Amino acid sequence: MSEVSSVRVREAMYAGWLSAAVYCAARLRVADHLADGERDIDELAERTGTHAESLYRLMRALAGAGYFREEENRRFGTTPLADYLRTDTEESVKDLVLFYGREVYRAYGALPEAVRTGDRAFDIEYGMPLWDYLNTVEDTGEAFRKGMGAATWTEQLPLPQTYSFDGIDTLVDVGGGTGSMLAAVLHEHPAMKGVLVEIPAGIDLTMRHFKEAGVQDRVELREGSAFDELPAGDAYLISCVLHAMDDEQSVRALRRMRESIRPGGRVVILERMVPAGNEPGLARMLDLTMMLMNGGKERTEAEWRTLFSASGFRFSRAVEMPYFQGGAELYAIEGVPVED
Ligand SMILES: C[S@@+](CC[C@H](N)C(=O)[O-])C[C@H]1O[C@@H](n2cnc3c(N)ncnc32)[C@H](O)[C@@H]1O
Incomplete structure (x- = not known):
């Protein structure tokens, strides 16, 4: 007999089922429909436009996994886990x-x-x-x-409290997405100016975040790509962008930063680092997802060093972010220019 049982293999199989069921509940917005109180399954089926008996089976399965709770007479209510599936909660995923x-x-x-x-x-x-x-x-x-x-994190990830952005006049956030991270950094540094470079889609959402953080007057939105000429900055922040790029693309983007960086500047890459050894962790699985989705990769420290030296930077240090959900193995990886 083997020393390990097959339980972990079975759990891996079942994990796929659960993720499909959670996806289905999110798609049907079940948690939204239960936000103001319990409902019986027929009413829930009517509201979600679904087949009542099949919906009951979905809900019962998810109740068994902690997402909802089944009460008497086929009534269902939410749980704290289900709140993460709602549309309107701050920490919704x-x-x-x-x-x-x-x-x-x-x-x-x-x-x-x-x-x-x-x-x-x-x-x-x-x-x-x-x-x-x-x-x-x-x-x-x-x-x-x-x-x-x-997913990326601002409310949960205390980036400006963990990594010091002191001494930076202009911070350029390349691929800044919704802008919530740049907004958080600017909020902590009242004299700093920010530029956010993003490919066109989603700019409206970005501006909304800046307004909410009250930093809209100090920030410039630039439509463009990491592969184009970049605005000059004292520091470049690039968060969760390079892991979606292969090495050649990543070097191209970093070289653009190197071309425009002001003297004494630095680049801060916020990404995971794949640890050595065989300990469990998210980075190696996420690496697989990146490979499948866009040819990107999660990198080891040695691989980050190689990217830096191929683009005119040298690895200076890596500051580990505190653990939070989904944020294990996340670092602010700092590079400084190598003088020509
Ligand atoms: C995972 S999101 C990260 C967003 C943000 N940096 C954060 O950490 O919250 C990746 C972002 O990179 C942007 N992006 C992808 N390719 C890009 C490119 N070539 N130039 C600039 N931004 C790009 C996407 O539009 C997306 O907003």
């Missing part, structure tokens, strides 16, 4: 669940072919690269952008 549950889940279906051929699973499944798809399929593009905003 609904949009992320929608993106992971549909596009990412489907891309995983092509994992065997991707591993056999080296081709990108997303492109195999969808017939086009992810970024083209996000610009074509509106609701997914929006869910992705909002989801990434929620």
Whole structure:
């Protein structure tokens, strides 16, 4: 007999079922429909436009996993876990669940072919690269952008408290997404100016965040790509962007920063670092997801050092972010220019 049981293998199998069920509940907005109180299954089915008996089976399964609770007479209510699936809660991850549950889940279906051929699973499944798809399929593009905003972290990640941005006049956030991270840094540094560079979609959402943080007068929104000439800055922040790029693209983006950086400047990459050894962790699984979705990768410290030296920087230090949900192995990886 083996020393380990097959329980962990079974758990891995079941995890896929649960993620599909959670996705389905998010898609049907069940948690929203239960936000103001319990409902019986027929009423819930009517509100969600679903088949009552099948919805009952979904809800019962999810109640068993802590997402909802079943009361007498087929009535269901929410739980704290279900609140994360609501549309209107501050810490909602609904949009992320929608993106992971549909596009990412489907891309995983092509994992065997991707591993056999080296081709990108997303492109195999969808017939086009992810970024083209996000610009074509509106609701997914929006869910992705909002989801990434929620995933990346500002409310949860105390970036400006953990990594010091002191002494920077102009901070350029490349691929700044919804802008919540730049807003948080500017909020902590009242004299600092910010520039956010983003590909066109989602700019409205970005401006909203700046207004909410009261920093809109100190920030400039620049439509453009990390691969184009960048505005001059004392520091460049690039958070959760390079892991979606391959090495050649990452070097191209970093070189753009190197060209425009002011004397004494630095670049701050906020990304995961794949640890050595075999300890469990999210980075290695996320690396697989990046490989499937867009040909990107999560990198080891040695790989970050290589990217820096290929683009005119040298690795200076890595500041570990405090642990929070989904944020293990996350670092502010700092590079400083190597003089020509
Ligand atoms: C995962 S999100 C991270 C957003 C933000 N930096 C954060 O940490 O919250 C990745 C962002 O990179 C942007 N992006 C992708 N390719 C880009 C490019 N070539 N130039 C600039 N931004 C890009 C996407 O539009 C998206 O907003």
